[in-house]
Amino acid sequence: xxxxxxxxxxxxxxxxxxxxxxxxxxxxxxxxxxxxxxxxxxxxxxxxxxxxxxxxxxxxxxxx
Numbered sequence: 001x002x003x004x005x006x007x008x009x010x011x012x013x014x015x016x017x018x019x020x021x022x023x024x025x026x027x028x029x030x031x032x033x034x035x036x037x038x039x040x041x042x043x044x045x046x047x048x049x050x051x052x053x054x055x056x057x058x059x060x061x062x063x064x
Contacts, residue, residue: 010029010030011028012033015029019056021056
């Protein structure tokens with residue numbers, strides 16, 4: 001088994017990430033972390049559509 005270091009870390013819970021959300025230059029590993037503190041799925045849809053800074057991505061190649 002290979003011990004691969006995660007290329008990113010969730011800004012909410014600290015978990016290592018190989019994929020996840022970027023919102024306002026912060027990293028979120030899951031829906032639970034992204035949609036906390038009153039942030040909603042409706043707001044994400046608006047932010048994702050209207051602002052190229054908010055998106056979901058993967059970093060698998062960076063952690064290999």
